[in-house]
Amino acid sequence: MQTPEFQGTHLWDRLCWAKENLEAYQSDYRVVYEDSIDECAKILVPDPNWMACALQGGILPPVWVYHELAKDEASEGFKRHTRGYLLHETEPVEAMTEEEAIEYLILKDCPRHVWENYNEGNRPKMVICKKEQLPQTRKWRNAWKISEELNIAA
Amino acid sequence: MAGKIIADTLETGAGADISTSYVVNGSAKAWINYNGQGTIAVRDSLNHSSLTDNGTGNHDTSFSASFNNANYSVATNNVAEINHARGAYGVGVAIAGSGTAILMTTSAIRLYSNYNASSTSNGGGVDHNLNLLNFMGDLA
Numbered sequence: 001m002q003t004p005e006f007q008g009t010h011l012w013d014r015l016c017w018a019k020e021n022l023e024a025y026q027s028d029y030r031v032v033y034e035d036s037i038d039e040c041a042k043i044l045v046p047d048p049n050w051m052a053c054a055l056q057g058g059i060l061p062p063v064w065v066y067h068e069l070a071k072d073e074a075s076e077g078f079k080r081h082t083r084g085y086l087l088h089e090t091e092p093v094e095a096m097t098e099e100e101a102i103e104y105l106i107l108k109d110c111p112r113h114v115w116e117n118y119n120e121g122n123r124p125k126m127v128i129c130k131k132e133q134l135p136q137t138r139k140w141r142n143a144w145k146i147s148e149e150l151n152i153a154a
Numbered sequence: 155m156a157g158k159i160i161a162d163t164l165e166t167g168a169g170a171d172i173s174t175s176y177v178v179n180g181s182a183k184a185w186i187n188y189n190g191q192g193t194i195a196v197r198d199s200l201n202h203s204s205l206t207d208n209g210t211g212n213h214d215t216s217f218s219a220s221f222n223n224a225n226y227s228v229a230t231n232n233v234a235e236i237n238h239a240r241g242a243y244g245v246g247v248a249i250a251g252s253g254t255a256i257l258m259t260t261s262a263i264r265l266y267s268n269y270n271a272s273s274t275s276n277g278g279g280v281d282h283n284l285n286l287l288n289f290m291g292d293l294a
Contacts, residue, residue, distance in 0.1 A: 010219075010293075011218065011219040011293075012183065012201060012219045012293055015200065015201050015218055015219060016200070019200055024198070026195070030193075039208070039209070040208075040209050042206050042207065042208050042209075043194070043206065043207040044204050044205075044206045044207075045193075045194055045195060045196065045204060045205045045206070045207065046203075046204055047196050047199055047202045047203050047204055047205065048196055048198075048199075049196075049198070049199055049200065049202070050202060050203040050204070050218055053218075060218070066220075066261065069220055069260070069261070069294065070261065073224075073259060073260055073261075079223060080222045080223040080294075081220065081222050081223070081260060081294035083294075084220070084222065084293070084294025087219060087220065087294060105203060105204055108203060108204075108216070109203055109204045109206070109216040109262070131193045134193055136192075137192075138191070138192065138210070138281055141209055141210050141281070142209045142210050144209075
Protein backbone atom coordinates (compact mmCIF):
# COMPACT_ATOMS: atom_id res chain seq x y z
CA MET A 1 0.00 0.00 0.00
CA GLN A 2 1.26 3.45 -0.89
CA THR A 3 1.75 5.82 2.04
CA PRO A 4 -0.08 9.13 1.48
CA GLU A 5 1.99 12.31 1.36
CA PHE A 6 2.18 12.95 5.09
CA GLN A 7 4.61 15.81 5.56
CA GLY A 8 2.63 18.49 7.42
CA THR A 9 0.02 16.00 8.70
CA HIS A 10 -0.15 15.63 12.48
CA LEU A 11 1.82 12.56 13.52
CA TRP A 12 -1.14 11.20 15.48
CA ASP A 13 -3.29 11.27 12.35
CA ARG A 14 -0.58 9.36 10.52
CA LEU A 15 -0.52 6.74 13.29
CA CYS A 16 -4.31 6.41 13.04
CA TRP A 17 -3.96 5.90 9.27
CA ALA A 18 -1.33 3.22 9.89
CA LYS A 19 -3.52 1.53 12.48
CA GLU A 20 -6.33 1.24 9.96
CA ASN A 21 -4.26 0.28 6.95
CA LEU A 22 -1.14 -1.61 8.02
CA GLU A 23 -0.72 -5.06 9.50
CA ALA A 24 1.01 -4.96 12.89
CA TYR A 25 4.44 -6.60 12.81
CA GLN A 26 5.72 -8.53 15.84
CA SER A 27 9.50 -8.31 15.70
CA ASP A 28 11.59 -11.07 17.26
CA TYR A 29 14.35 -8.59 18.06
CA ARG A 30 14.91 -7.42 21.61
CA VAL A 31 17.37 -4.85 22.97
CA VAL A 32 18.90 -5.77 26.30
CA TYR A 33 20.71 -3.00 28.13
CA GLU A 34 22.01 -1.99 31.52
CA ASP A 35 21.73 1.67 32.43
CA SER A 36 22.69 1.40 36.08
CA ILE A 37 24.98 -0.98 37.92
CA ASP A 38 22.44 -1.08 40.74
CA GLU A 39 19.60 -2.32 38.55
CA CYS A 40 18.95 -5.45 36.57
CA ALA A 41 19.16 -5.63 32.78
CA LYS A 42 16.28 -4.01 30.90
CA ILE A 43 14.68 -5.39 27.77
CA LEU A 44 13.21 -3.15 25.12
CA VAL A 45 10.41 -4.67 23.04
CA PRO A 46 9.40 -2.95 19.78
CA ASP A 47 5.73 -2.09 19.50
CA PRO A 48 4.15 -4.06 16.61
CA ASN A 49 2.15 -1.11 15.26
CA TRP A 50 5.19 1.16 15.44
CA MET A 51 7.26 -1.45 13.65
CA ALA A 52 4.66 -1.57 10.86
CA CYS A 53 5.07 2.21 10.45
CA ALA A 54 8.85 1.91 10.36
CA LEU A 55 8.79 -0.82 7.71
CA GLN A 56 6.19 1.06 5.64
CA GLY A 57 8.05 4.38 5.52
CA GLY A 58 6.74 7.90 5.10
CA ILE A 59 5.08 8.00 8.53
CA LEU A 60 7.61 8.47 11.34
CA PRO A 61 9.68 11.63 11.82
CA PRO A 62 13.47 11.39 11.86
CA VAL A 63 14.82 10.42 15.25
CA TRP A 64 16.64 13.74 15.74
CA VAL A 65 13.22 15.35 16.19
CA TYR A 66 12.73 13.38 19.41
CA HIS A 67 16.18 14.41 20.59
CA GLU A 68 15.32 18.07 20.02
CA LEU A 69 12.07 17.70 21.98
CA ALA A 70 13.94 15.88 24.78
CA LYS A 71 16.38 18.78 24.94
CA ASP A 72 13.50 21.21 25.26
CA GLU A 73 11.89 19.14 28.00
CA ALA A 74 15.14 18.95 29.95
CA SER A 75 15.59 22.71 29.89
CA GLU A 76 14.91 24.70 33.03
CA GLY A 77 11.41 26.06 33.31
CA PHE A 78 9.90 23.71 30.74
CA LYS A 79 6.13 23.82 30.88
CA ARG A 80 4.97 22.53 27.50
CA HIS A 81 6.37 21.79 24.08
CA THR A 82 6.55 24.74 21.75
CA ARG A 83 8.29 22.88 18.93
CA GLY A 84 5.84 20.01 18.52
CA TYR A 85 5.56 21.06 14.87
CA LEU A 86 8.88 19.27 14.33
CA LEU A 87 7.02 15.98 14.70
CA HIS A 88 4.49 16.90 12.06
CA GLU A 89 6.26 19.15 9.59
CA THR A 90 9.64 17.47 9.26
CA GLU A 91 9.90 15.19 6.24
CA PRO A 92 9.11 11.62 7.41
CA VAL A 93 11.79 8.94 7.15
CA GLU A 94 11.71 6.43 4.33
CA ALA A 95 11.00 2.72 4.81
CA MET A 96 13.48 1.01 7.10
CA THR A 97 14.61 -2.58 7.32
CA GLU A 98 13.75 -4.32 10.58
CA GLU A 99 17.36 -3.92 11.70
CA GLU A 100 17.41 -0.20 10.85
CA ALA A 101 14.15 0.19 12.76
CA ILE A 102 15.72 -1.37 15.84
CA GLU A 103 18.65 1.05 15.58
CA TYR A 104 16.19 3.96 15.31
CA LEU A 105 14.28 2.68 18.31
CA ILE A 106 17.46 2.42 20.39
CA LEU A 107 18.23 6.06 19.62
CA LYS A 108 14.66 7.06 20.42
CA ASP A 109 13.76 5.01 23.50
CA CYS A 110 16.99 3.87 25.20
CA PRO A 111 18.74 6.34 27.49
CA ARG A 112 21.37 8.38 25.64
CA HIS A 113 24.12 7.42 28.10
CA VAL A 114 23.56 3.77 27.18
CA TRP A 115 23.78 4.01 23.38
CA GLU A 116 26.46 6.70 23.31
CA ASN A 117 29.09 4.43 24.84
CA TYR A 118 27.51 0.99 25.00
CA ASN A 119 30.70 -0.80 24.00
CA GLU A 120 33.14 0.97 26.29
CA GLY A 121 34.33 -0.49 29.56
CA ASN A 122 34.96 -4.09 30.48
CA ARG A 123 31.79 -5.52 28.94
CA PRO A 124 28.97 -4.38 26.69
CA LYS A 125 26.07 -2.49 28.23
CA MET A 126 23.71 -3.16 25.37
CA VAL A 127 23.01 -6.16 23.16
CA ILE A 128 20.52 -6.74 20.33
CA CYS A 129 19.26 -10.30 20.34
CA LYS A 130 16.32 -12.48 19.33
CA LYS A 131 13.65 -13.17 21.93
CA GLU A 132 14.55 -16.88 21.82
CA GLN A 133 17.95 -15.97 23.28
CA LEU A 134 16.39 -14.57 26.44
CA PRO A 135 15.73 -16.76 29.50
CA GLN A 136 12.54 -18.70 28.90
CA THR A 137 11.19 -18.13 32.39
CA ARG A 138 11.22 -14.99 34.53
CA LYS A 139 12.88 -16.69 37.49
CA TRP A 140 15.14 -14.21 39.35
CA ARG A 141 14.09 -11.53 36.86
CA ASN A 142 15.25 -8.71 39.13
CA ALA A 143 18.79 -10.09 39.07
CA TRP A 144 19.24 -10.54 35.33
CA LYS A 145 22.46 -9.12 33.89
CA ILE A 146 24.08 -9.26 30.47
CA SER A 147 26.41 -12.24 30.42
CA GLU A 148 30.12 -11.46 30.56
CA GLU A 149 30.75 -14.43 28.30
CA LEU A 150 28.85 -13.12 25.31
CA ASN A 151 30.27 -13.80 21.89
CA ILE A 152 29.07 -10.68 20.13
CA ALA A 153 29.02 -10.32 16.36
CA ALA A 154 30.47 -7.03 15.15
CA MET B 155 -4.32 14.05 3.89
CA ALA B 156 -7.47 14.12 1.72
CA GLY B 157 -11.02 14.12 3.13
CA LYS B 158 -10.69 16.81 5.81
CA ILE B 159 -13.90 17.86 7.57
CA ILE B 160 -13.92 21.03 9.64
CA ALA B 161 -16.82 21.26 12.09
CA ASP B 162 -17.43 22.79 15.49
CA THR B 163 -20.50 20.73 16.39
CA LEU B 164 -21.76 17.21 15.75
CA GLU B 165 -25.54 16.68 15.76
CA THR B 166 -27.57 13.47 15.77
CA GLY B 167 -30.74 12.97 13.74
CA ALA B 168 -32.72 13.42 16.96
CA GLY B 169 -31.25 16.88 17.44
CA ALA B 170 -28.79 16.13 20.24
CA ASP B 171 -25.52 17.92 19.61
CA ILE B 172 -22.04 17.94 21.01
CA SER B 173 -19.07 20.22 20.43
CA THR B 174 -16.26 18.57 18.49
CA SER B 175 -13.89 19.81 21.20
CA TYR B 176 -15.40 17.10 23.44
CA VAL B 177 -14.34 14.53 20.88
CA VAL B 178 -10.90 16.02 20.26
CA ASN B 179 -10.05 16.60 23.92
CA GLY B 180 -11.88 13.59 25.29
CA SER B 181 -10.32 10.89 23.14
CA ALA B 182 -7.51 8.69 24.36
CA LYS B 183 -4.37 9.81 22.54
CA ALA B 184 -2.62 6.53 23.30
CA TRP B 185 -3.64 3.10 24.55
CA ILE B 186 -1.95 -0.23 25.08
CA ASN B 187 -2.79 -3.82 25.93
CA TYR B 188 0.27 -5.88 26.86
CA ASN B 189 1.26 -9.17 28.40
CA GLY B 190 3.73 -8.74 31.26
CA GLN B 191 4.46 -12.45 31.60
CA GLY B 192 7.16 -14.51 29.90
CA THR B 193 8.84 -12.57 27.12
CA ILE B 194 6.66 -9.52 27.54
CA ALA B 195 4.84 -8.39 24.41
CA VAL B 196 2.39 -5.77 23.19
CA ARG B 197 -0.88 -7.31 22.02
CA ASP B 198 -2.16 -4.10 20.49
CA SER B 199 -1.74 -0.38 20.92
CA LEU B 200 -2.02 3.08 19.47
CA ASN B 201 0.73 5.70 19.60
CA HIS B 202 3.39 3.62 21.34
CA SER B 203 6.85 2.86 20.01
CA SER B 204 8.20 0.39 22.56
CA LEU B 205 7.68 -1.36 25.85
CA THR B 206 10.62 -1.91 28.21
CA ASP B 207 10.79 -4.70 30.77
CA ASN B 208 12.64 -3.25 33.77
CA GLY B 209 12.06 -6.19 36.10
CA THR B 210 9.19 -7.87 37.86
CA GLY B 211 6.01 -5.89 37.21
CA ASN B 212 8.08 -2.89 36.18
CA HIS B 213 7.66 -1.53 32.67
CA ASP B 214 8.24 1.63 30.65
CA THR B 215 6.28 2.53 27.57
CA SER B 216 7.26 5.20 25.07
CA PHE B 217 4.99 7.24 22.83
CA SER B 218 5.40 7.94 19.13
CA ALA B 219 3.57 11.28 19.21
CA SER B 220 4.67 13.01 22.40
CA PHE B 221 2.28 14.69 24.79
CA ASN B 222 2.39 18.45 25.03
CA ASN B 223 3.32 18.35 28.71
CA ALA B 224 3.85 15.72 31.37
CA ASN B 225 0.49 16.36 33.05
CA TYR B 226 -1.55 13.92 30.99
CA SER B 227 -3.85 11.39 32.59
CA VAL B 228 -3.62 7.62 32.69
CA ALA B 229 -6.56 5.25 33.11
CA THR B 230 -5.35 1.88 34.36
CA ASN B 231 -6.90 -1.49 35.08
CA ASN B 232 -7.40 -3.84 37.98
CA VAL B 233 -8.19 -7.50 37.59
CA ALA B 234 -9.44 -9.85 40.26
CA GLU B 235 -8.54 -13.49 40.19
CA ILE B 236 -11.42 -15.78 41.08
CA ASN B 237 -10.73 -18.24 43.91
CA HIS B 238 -7.47 -16.65 44.96
CA ALA B 239 -6.67 -15.48 48.47
CA ARG B 240 -4.62 -12.55 47.27
CA GLY B 241 -6.10 -9.17 46.56
CA ALA B 242 -6.80 -7.81 43.12
CA TYR B 243 -4.00 -7.28 40.64
CA GLY B 244 -3.47 -3.84 39.21
CA VAL B 245 -1.23 -1.80 36.97
CA GLY B 246 -0.59 1.88 37.47
CA VAL B 247 1.87 4.73 37.24
CA ALA B 248 5.02 3.83 39.22
CA ILE B 249 5.50 6.35 42.01
CA ALA B 250 8.20 6.92 44.59
CA GLY B 251 7.52 7.09 48.31
CA SER B 252 7.08 10.84 47.94
CA GLY B 253 4.10 10.22 45.67
CA THR B 254 5.77 11.59 42.57
CA ALA B 255 6.03 9.58 39.38
CA ILE B 256 9.37 7.84 38.90
CA LEU B 257 9.26 8.43 35.15
CA MET B 258 6.53 10.47 33.52
CA THR B 259 7.76 12.61 30.65
CA THR B 260 6.03 13.78 27.50
CA SER B 261 7.46 10.77 25.67
CA ALA B 262 7.55 7.91 28.19
CA ILE B 263 6.07 6.65 31.42
CA ARG B 264 6.96 3.96 33.99
CA LEU B 265 4.24 1.53 35.01
CA TYR B 266 4.11 -0.91 37.89
CA SER B 267 1.99 -4.05 38.21
CA ASN B 268 1.30 -5.40 41.64
CA TYR B 269 -1.17 -7.34 43.69
CA ASN B 270 -2.72 -5.77 46.71
CA ALA B 271 -2.15 -6.91 50.25
CA SER B 272 -4.81 -9.10 51.81
CA SER B 273 -5.39 -10.70 55.19
CA THR B 274 -3.25 -13.64 54.15
CA SER B 275 -0.42 -12.08 52.14
CA ASN B 276 1.56 -8.93 51.60
CA GLY B 277 1.21 -7.10 48.33
CA GLY B 278 4.08 -6.95 45.89
CA GLY B 279 5.23 -6.62 42.33
CA VAL B 280 3.95 -9.20 39.93
CA ASP B 281 4.16 -9.98 36.24
CA HIS B 282 0.60 -10.15 35.14
CA ASN B 283 -0.94 -11.05 31.88
CA LEU B 284 -3.48 -8.32 31.35
CA ASN B 285 -2.16 -4.75 31.45
CA LEU B 286 -4.61 -2.29 29.93
CA LEU B 287 -3.98 1.45 29.84
CA ASN B 288 -5.46 4.56 28.22
CA PHE B 289 -3.61 7.87 28.09
CA MET B 290 -5.47 11.16 27.75
CA GLY B 291 -4.13 14.67 27.33
CA ASP B 292 -2.99 17.17 24.74
CA LEU B 293 -0.42 16.12 22.18
CA ALA B 294 2.58 18.21 21.16
